[in-house]
Amino acid sequence: MSILEALLVGLDEARRHLGQTLLSLLGLVLGTGSIVTVLALFGGQTKQTEAFIIEQGGFGAIIVYDREESLQPTPMELASRRLTYRDAAYLKDHATMLKGVAPGYFDRHGYRVGDMDFEGDVIGTTSDYAMINAIFPMAGRYISDLDVRRQARVMVLGWAYADSLFKGRPELALDKIVNLGGKNYTVVGVMEREEFYWAPWSGNALAHRNRRAYIPITTAFSQYTGENDRLDFLTLKAITPTGGPAAEAQVHQMMLSMHGVEDFDIQPLGQRNADDAQFFLMFNIIFLIVGLISLFAGGVVIANILLASVAERVREFGTRMALGASGFQVFAQVIAQVSVISIFGGLLGLGLGAALTGAVAHFMSQPAAVTGSMAAVALGTSLAVGAVAGFYPAFRAARLSPVEALRYG
Amino acid sequence: MALLEARDITKIYRLGRVDVPALRGVDLDVQQGEYVAILGPSGSGKSTLMHILGCLDSATDGSYRLGGTDVGTLRGRALARVRNRKVGFVFQTFNLMPRLTVEENVALPLQYRGGYTRRERRGRAGVVLERLGMSHRVGHRPEELSGGERQRVAIARALVGEPAILLVDDPTGNLDSKAGAEVLETFREVHAAGNTIVLVTHDPNVADEADRIVHMIDGRVAA
Numbered sequence: 001m002s003i004l005e006a007l008l009v010g011l012d013e014a015r016r017h018l019g020q021t022l023l024s025l026l027g028l029v030l031g032t033g034s035i036v037t038v039l040a041l042f043g044g045q046t047k048q049t050e051a052f053i054i055e056q057g058g059f060g061a062i063i064v065y066d067r068e069e070s071l072q073p074t075p076m077e078l079a080s081r082r083l084t085y086r087d088a089a090y091l092k093d094h095a096t097m098l099k100g101v102a103p104g105y106f107d108r109h110g111y112r113v114g115d116m117d118f119e120g121d122v123i124g125t126t127s128d129y130a131m132i133n134a135i136f137p138m139a140g141r142y143i144s145d146l147d148v149r150r151q152a153r154v155m156v157l158g159w160a161y162a163d164s165l166f167k168g169r170p171e172l173a174l175d176k177i178v179n180l181g182g183k184n185y186t187v188v189g190v191m192e193r194e195e196f197y198w199a200p201w202s203g204n205a206l207a208h209r210n211r212r213a214y215i216p217i218t219t220a221f222s223q224y225t226g227e228n229d230r231l232d233f234l235t236l237k238a239i240t241p242t243g244g245p246a247a248e249a250q251v252h253q254m255m256l257s258m259h260g261v262e263d264f265d266i267q268p269l270g271q272r273n274a275d276d277a278q279f280f281l282m283f284n285i286i287f288l289i290v291g292l293i294s295l296f297a298g299g300v301v302i303a304n305i306l307l308a309s310v311a312e313r314v315r316e317f318g319t320r321m322a323l324g325a326s327g328f329q330v331f332a333q334v335i336a337q338v339s340v341i342s343i344f345g346g347l348l349g350l351g352l353g354a355a356l357t358g359a360v361a362h363f364m365s366q367p368a369a370v371t372g373s374m375a376a377v378a379l380g381t382s383l384a385v386g387a388v389a390g391f392y393p394a395f396r397a398a399r400l401s402p403v404e405a406l407r408y409g
Numbered sequence: 410m411a412l413l414e415a416r417d418i419t420k421i422y423r424l425g426r427v428d429v430p431a432l433r434g435v436d437l438d439v440q441q442g443e444y445v446a447i448l449g450p451s452g453s454g455k456s457t458l459m460h461i462l463g464c465l466d467s468a469t470d471g472s473y474r475l476g477g478t479d480v481g482t483l484r485g486r487a488l489a490r491v492r493n494r495k496v497g498f499v500f501q502t503f504n505l506m507p508r509l510t511v512e513e514n515v516a517l518p519l520q521y522r523g524g525y526t527r528r529e530r531r532g533r534a535g536v537v538l539e540r541l542g543m544s545h546r547v548g549h550r551p552e553e554l555s556g557g558e559r560q561r562v563a564i565a566r567a568l569v570g571e572p573a574i575l576l577v578d579d580p581t582g583n584l585d586s587k588a589g590a591e592v593l594e595t596f597r598e599v600h601a602a603g604n605t606i607v608l609v610t611h612d613p614n615v616a617d618e619a620d621r622i623v624h625m626i627d628g629r630v631a632a
Binding site for chain 2: 406
């Protein structure tokens with residue numbers, strides 16, 4: 001018997017035992033459907049995490065921090081000047097794997113315009129910061145190299161600060177004076193509003209980027225730190241989006257030779273902020289477990305039904321053997337029957353999964369789609385469950401002694 | 410040379426620790442075209458002998474040649490092949506597949522033989538059913554047939570593969586006397602067409618149909 005013929009026989013068997021077939025199908029359909037849904041949601045989540053990373057400067061953006069001091073620092077650690085502006089300057093001149101270097105000062109100061117005042121974040125940095133973090137001014141310009149060289153008293157406002165300081169008219173901030181920590185600055189730019197939502201009900205994951213102002217890092221040092229050039233962070237960008245790891249390795253090696261001790265941590269920028277995705281991952285894992293349990297239950301049901309069906313049909317198998325069926329052909333007959341059920345179960349499950357995915361994507365506004373590889377995984381799983389469940393009953397049928405089988409019942 | 414040559418066939422069943430001999434050295438020759446009845450009471454070993462002659466079971470000892478092939482040494486798949494090509498079985502209880510049509514039932518041995526398209530199988534089944542006067546029943550299911558008709562379908566199934574020998578197990582045991590007589594008439598016709606038949610029965614009247622009667626008792630051929 002060819003495979004096609006075996007499947008046709010299997011289809012016939014499945015049709016003739018419709019009740020058994022439907023019961024077996026149910027388990028497979030639920031299991032496969034659930035797995036397809038999880039894979040699709042998971043795929044959607046991965047895409048969204050990617051989108052989030054790109055929104056924040058894309059792949060290849062790197063951030064360097066001071067590592068926390070040891071409880072009992074070694075002399076080398078104590079001697080190190082930690083992360084400084086000089087590190088940034090050195091990397092800018094010598095690191096061949098980087099296309100951007102932006103040293104960072106971070107602190108909180110009082111903001112004041114007229115009768116409006118509050119305390120908020122300030123970032124002191126250089127022109128590369130905008131490129132590295134993929135942020136753009138909606139009016140005016142960002143910090144320039146000239147601002148940095150001249151220690152200019154200029155400021156670029158984040159959208160939310162411009163909005164609150166200038167009463168809902170952020171575009172009016174340009175060329176106005178803002179008092180920051182007791183010093184006056186001229187506003188030369190207002191940044192675009194940045195937003196990213198993991199789901200409609202979750203808040204803006206990038207809101208913090210709108211609540212800050214940028215000033216030249218040299219100005220920050222001269223106005224607030226008393227010429228101390230210690231950095232709070234250092235952001236970098238690799239020359240290509242995929243060049244992150246290579247750039248990290250080069251930076252690591254150069255920093256180590258400058259500091260003489262590993263008192264810094266290097267991380268991809270996107271990864272640091274993608275933790276929100278973990279929450280969704282947990283949901284997906286729960287779904288996946290439910291799917292696997294359904295499939296397992298489906299498999300047990302199939303095995304059980306097939307065993308009963310084999311026991312019921314012992315005489316039939318004996319007759320078939322008397323007519324010339326080999327043990328293998330009897331085995332193939334049972335396996336063909338379960339294969340047909342598995343294929344149908346897989347396909348129906350795929351349909352259910354696609355429908356569920358569509359519903360979830362629609363009602364929870366989650367990006368999710370069933371791809372070819374997911375379909376292949378789902379069908380493969382269904383077939384595998386069927387094969388495992390069908391193997392023992394098929395083996396039992398094939399091992400029957402024709403004489404005893406004919407006497408049976 | 411005889412079509413069927415069984416020499417000193419012994420079959421011992423092991424029940425727990427006890428050996429139960431079912432056949433104690435049976436010799437049997439059947440010639441091409443012969444109609445032989447094996448007659449004996451239940452427990453005489455006639456069914457065991459039929460199973461061995463039909464390659465459903467193998468002898469514990471002795472040699473068995475069917476159509477010149479030593480089948481006593483064959484096992485598993487090879488034995489299934491011999492059953493399929495050289496033996497046609499007719500059972501007391503018909504053993505038709507209840508969910509298959511008459512035509513599908515008759516074509517079944519050809520399906521296991523392979524090499525035939527569905528169309529060819531149906532064609533050959535149709536020819537045999539026609540020969541046995543059952544062509545008006547091709548699309549019916551066994552449950553829609555009378556006992557005698559079912560047995561004739563079973564005979565058609567046994568003949569469809571043109572086997573060397575027809576092995577028949579008490580074919581009238583489940584039939585009333587009229588249907589039984591019709592079935593026996595069918596065997597006479599089949600035999601007249603040149604087929605070799607070995608029929609097992611405990612009914613002397615049925616055995617009388619055959620050219621030759623082999624009496625069995627206690628696992629031996631009675632002299």
